[in-house]
Amino acid sequence: MKYFKETLYDSICQEFRIDKLYFEHKTDFQHLIVFHNAQLGRVMTLDGVVQTTEADEFIYHEMMVHVPLFAHGSAKRVLIIGGGDGGMLREVLKHPIEHVTQVEIDQTVVDMAKEYLPNHSAGSYDDPRLNLVIADGMDYVRESNGQFDVIISDSTDPIGPGEILFSENFYAAAKRRLSEGGVMATQNGVPFFQPDELRTTWQRMAPYFEDLCFYCAPVPTYYGGFMAFAWGSDNTCLRGINLQVLQGRFAESGIATRYYNPGIHSASFALPQYMVDALNEAN
Amino acid sequence: MADSRRILIGAAPEERARFEALVEQHGSPLLLFDSAILRQQYQALTKALPGTDLYYAVKSHPNEHIIRELDALGAGFDVASAGEMDMLMDLQISGWRTIHTHPIKKDQEIRDALRFGATTFVVDNIDELKKLTPYRSRVGILLRVSFRSDQAVVDLSRKFGCDPDEVPAITHAANALGLHVKGLSFHVGSQCGNADKHVEAIDRCHTIMQQLNRRCSAPMGSLDIGGGFPADYAMAGFDIEAFCAPIRQALAKLPDDWHILAEPGRFLIAPAVTSVTTITGKSIRHGIRWYYLDDGVYGSFSGQIFDHAQYPLQVLTDGPRRLSILAGPTCDSIDVVAEGVELPELETGDLVIGYQMGAYTAATRTRFNLLPDAQFIHLPETSAEEIR
Numbered sequence: 139m140k141y142f143k144e145t146l147y148d149s150i151c152q153e154f155r156i157d158k159l160y161f162e163h164k165t166d167f168q169h170l171i172v173f174h175n176a177q178l179g180r181v182m183t184l185d186g187v188v189q190t191t192e193a194d195e196f197i198y199h200e201m202m203v204h205v206p207l208f209a210h211g212s213a214k215r216v217l218i219i220g221g222g223d224g225g226m227l228r229e230v231l232k233h234p235i236e237h238v239t240q241v242e243i244d245q246t247v248v249d250m251a252k253e254y255l256p257n258h259s260a261g262s263y264d265d266p267r268l269n270l271v272i273a274d275g276m277d278y279v280r281e282s283n284g285q286f287d288v289i290i291s292d293s294t295d296p297i298g299p300g301e302i303l304f305s306e307n308f309y310a311a312a313k314r315r316l317s318e319g320g321v322m323a324t325q326n327g328v329p330f331f332q333p334d335e336l337r338t339t340w341q342r343m344a345p346y347f348e349d350l351c352f353y354c355a356p357v358p359t360y361y362g363g364f365m366a367f368a369w370g371s372d373n374t375c376l377r378g379i380n381l382q383v384l385q386g387r388f389a390e391s392g393i394a395t396r397y398y399n400p401g402i403h404s405a406s407f408a409l410p411q412y413m414v415d416a417l418n419e420a421n
Numbered sequence: 422m423a424d425s426r427r428i429l430i431g432a433a434p435e436e437r438a439r440f441e442a443l444v445e446q447h448g449s450p451l452l453l454f455d456s457a458i459l460r461q462q463y464q465a466l467t468k469a470l471p472g473t474d475l476y477y478a479v480k481s482h483p484n485e486h487i488i489r490e491l492d493a494l495g496a497g498f499d500v501a502s503a504g505e506m507d508m509l510m511d512l513q514i515s516g517w518r519t520i521h522t523h524p525i526k527k528d529q530e531i532r533d534a535l536r537f538g539a540t541t542f543v544v545d546n547i548d549e550l551k552k553l554t555p556y557r558s559r560v561g562i563l564l565r566v567s568f569r570s571d572q573a574v575v576d577l578s579r580k581f582g583c584d585p586d587e588v589p590a591i592t593h594a595a596n597a598l599g600l601h602v603k604g605l606s607f608h609v610g611s612q613c614g615n616a617d618k619h620v621e622a623i624d625r626c627h628t629i630m631q632q633l634n635r636r637c638s639a640p641m642g643s644l645d646i647g648g649g650f651p652a653d654y655a656m657a658g659f660d661i662e663a664f665c666a667p668i669r670q671a672l673a674k675l676p677d678d679w680h681i682l683a684e685p686g687r688f689l690i691a692p693a694v695t696s697v698t699t700i701t702g703k704s705i706r707h708g709i710r711w712y713y714l715d716d717g718v719y720g721s722f723s724g725q726i727f728d729h730a731q732y733p734l735q736v737l738t739d740g741p742r743r744l745s746i747l748a749g750p751t752c753d754s755i756d757v758v759a760e761g762v763e764l765p766e767l768e769t770g771d772l773v774i775g776y777q778m779g780a781y782t783a784a785t786r787t788r789f790n791l792l793p794d795a796q797f798i799h800l801p802e803t804s805a806e807e808i809r
Contacts, residue, residue, distance in 0.1 A: 143515060143517050145515065145516045145517045145535075145537075145538030145539075145540060146559060147540065147558065147559055148540035148541060148559060148560050148561030148601075148603070149561055149601075149603070151517065162513070164510060164511065168536075169510055169536075169537075185536040185537070185538070186515065186516055186517070186536070186537070186538035297532050297535050297536060297556070298532075298536050301532075331558050332558045333558070334555070334557070334558060
C-alpha cells in the first residue's frame with residue numbers, strides 16, 4: 139500500500155501518501171495502521187479513518203484538556219476514557235493534579251502507541267500520578283466508585299469499538315463519577331459533515347447536566363472545519379468563566395501551548411450558526 | 422436428467438500425464454486455478470466495456486488467490502457480507518474499492534461495512550433506506566431496480582429490486598430522510614444468452630435518471646449494470662466483444678460524467694478453474710455403468726444444483742462408448758454429476774476433468790458427509806501455460 143485513502147464519506151475523501159509504513163494490525167473487525175507522511179509526521183488510522191497525526195494532534199489534545207482544566211481551576215483528580223495514544227495524558231500531566239486514571243480498553247493500543255507514536259505520550263505513561271486501568275470505559279464508570287473533577291472521553295468514532303462511549307447509559311454513568319462542580323468533555327466529530335452526531339449527543343447528554351454545550355476547534359486532518367467537543371457540568375458558571383481569571387491561571391501554570399490560550403478558550407464556546415441551527419433542530 | 426453438456430473423450434498423452442502428475446503431487450479432488458486465464462478474461466471485459474469500473478462479485482468464488490490476482494489488476498470488489506469484507510481486509514484491500522450490494526442488511530452489517538470502508542450501499546425499498554438513516558452523512562446509495570428477464574438461466578429480478586415505477590417515490594423518500602441516492606443498479610440475471618435485457622435496462626434507467634435529475638438538486642450520476650456476462654459452458658468460443666457491443670452502444674448514449682459500474686463474477690472466474698476428480702469405484706446396474714467420483718454435487722459440482730450449470734467434462738481415455746452415469750461421493754442419491762452420457766469403459770483411478778468450474782462451484786459446496794473439500798491449486802504460471 140502506497141497511499142491511504144480515508145473512507146469516512148462516500149463522495150469525498152482525503153488521501154495521504156504513505157512514506158513509510160511502521161505498523162499494521164488487523165484483529166477481528168479492527169484495522170490499525172501507523173505510517174509516516176512527509177507533511178504530517180506519523181499518522182495513525184483505525185478502520186480507514188484518521189485518528190491522530192503528529193502534526194496536528196496538539197490542537198485536539200490541548201483543547202480537550204486545557205479548556206476543562208483551566209476552567210475548573212482546581213482539578214485534583216482527572217479521568218481519561220480511551221486516549222490510548224497518550225496525547226491526552228501528556229497534556230493532563232502538565233497541570234498540578236494529584237491523580238489521573240486512564241481507562242483504555244486494550245493494552246496493545248498503549249504498547250503500540252509507546253513504540254510507534256512515542257511523541258504522543260512522551261514518557262507520560264511512567265508518571266507516578268497515573269493509574270492505568272485496562273478495562274472497558276463503560277464498565278469502569280458504571281462499577282468504580284472514584285470521583286473526578288474532570289472527565290475526558292477521548293473515544294474513537296461512534297461506529298466501531300468506541301460506540302458505547304456515545305450512549306446515553308455512558309453519559310449517565312460517567313456523570314456519577316464526576317465530583318461536585320466537575321466537568322466532562324467528549325469529542326464530538328466534525329459537525330459540518332456530521333451534524334447528526336451533534337444532535338444525538340445533545341439529546342443523550344443534556345438530561346444529565348445542568349449545563350450542556352459545545353465548544354470547538356479546527357483540527358486539519360479531521361477535515362470539514364470545526365471539530366466539536368461536548369461540555370457537560372452542573373456548574374453553570376464554568377463555561378463563561380472570566381477571561382482575566384483564565385489569563386491569570388494560564389500565566390501561573392507556566393504551561394507552554396501551541397493552540398490553546400485564554401482568548402481561544404473563551405472564543406471556542408461561540409458556535410457558528412450552522413451548529414446553532416443543528417442544535418435548535420435537536421430541541 | 423437430460424444431460425446436454427459437452428463431453429470430451431480422450432486426451433493427448435502429454436495432457437493426460439500432466440493431470441496425473443498433479444494428482445500424484447497433490448492428491449484428488451483438485452480445483453486448478455490458472456491466473457493467466459483470469460487476467461485474459463479481465464482484460465477482455467475491460468476492453469469490451471471501456472469506461473466501466475469492474476467490481477468482481479466476490480460471492481462467485483471467494484478465494485484469496487483469485488482476489489489477490491484481481492487486486493493486482495486493479496479490480497474493484499462487490500461484497501455482500503461481513504465474511505467477504507473480512508477476507509478482503511485480510512488481504513489489505515481497502516474498502517474504498519468495494520461496493521456493498523446486498524439489498525437487505527442487518528444494522529450490524531451496515532456498521533461492519535462502514536468500518537471496513539465500504540460506503541456504497543444498494544437498497545430496494547424504503548424500510549432499507551431507513552436502516553441507513555443513522556449513517557446518512559457517510560453513505561451513497563444505489564437503488565436496485567428490477568427488470569424481469571425471460572432469458573436468464575437464473576432470474577435475479579424476482580427476489581430483489583423495486584419496480585421501475587417506484588423509483589421516484591423511493592428517491593423522494595430518501596431525500597426526505599437526508600439520504601443521497603447516487604444512482605440506480607440492476608441485475609438482469611445470470612448467464613444471459615444475449616445483451617438485450619442489459620440494453621433495455623440501461624435505456625430505461627437512463628430515462629428514469631434523466632427525468633429525476635431535471636427536478637432534483639442532488640443529481641444521480643451512477644449506474645450499476647450488474648452482471649450476467651456468461652461463461653462459455655458449451656465451450657463453443659464465446660465472444661465477449663460481440664456480446665457487449667450492444668451494451669457499449671447503449672452506454673454511449675449516457676452523459677459522459679456518469680459513473681458506470683459492473684459486477685462480473687462468472688465471466689471472469691469460470692474458465693480460470695478446472696476440476697480434477699478420480700473414479701473411486703464402479704459398478705454395472707441395469708446395464709448402465711456407474712462410476713463413483715471423489716467430488717460431486719455436494720462439493721465442487723454444487724453449481725449443478727444451485728446454479729443450474731452443466732460443466733463440460735473430459736475423460737482421458739477412449740474406447741467403445743457405453744451408457745454411463747458419473748456419481749458423486751456422498752450417500753445421497755441426488756449426488757449425480759452426469760447421467761445418460763456415452764463414455765468409454767473407465768477404471769478405478771481414472772481421472773475426470775471438469776471445465777468452466779470457477780464460478781459458484783466451491784462457493785456453494787456443503788459439508789455433507791464431512792468429505793474433504795477439493796484442494797485449490799494455484800498453478801504456477803509455466804505449468805498453466807503447458808496445460809492450455
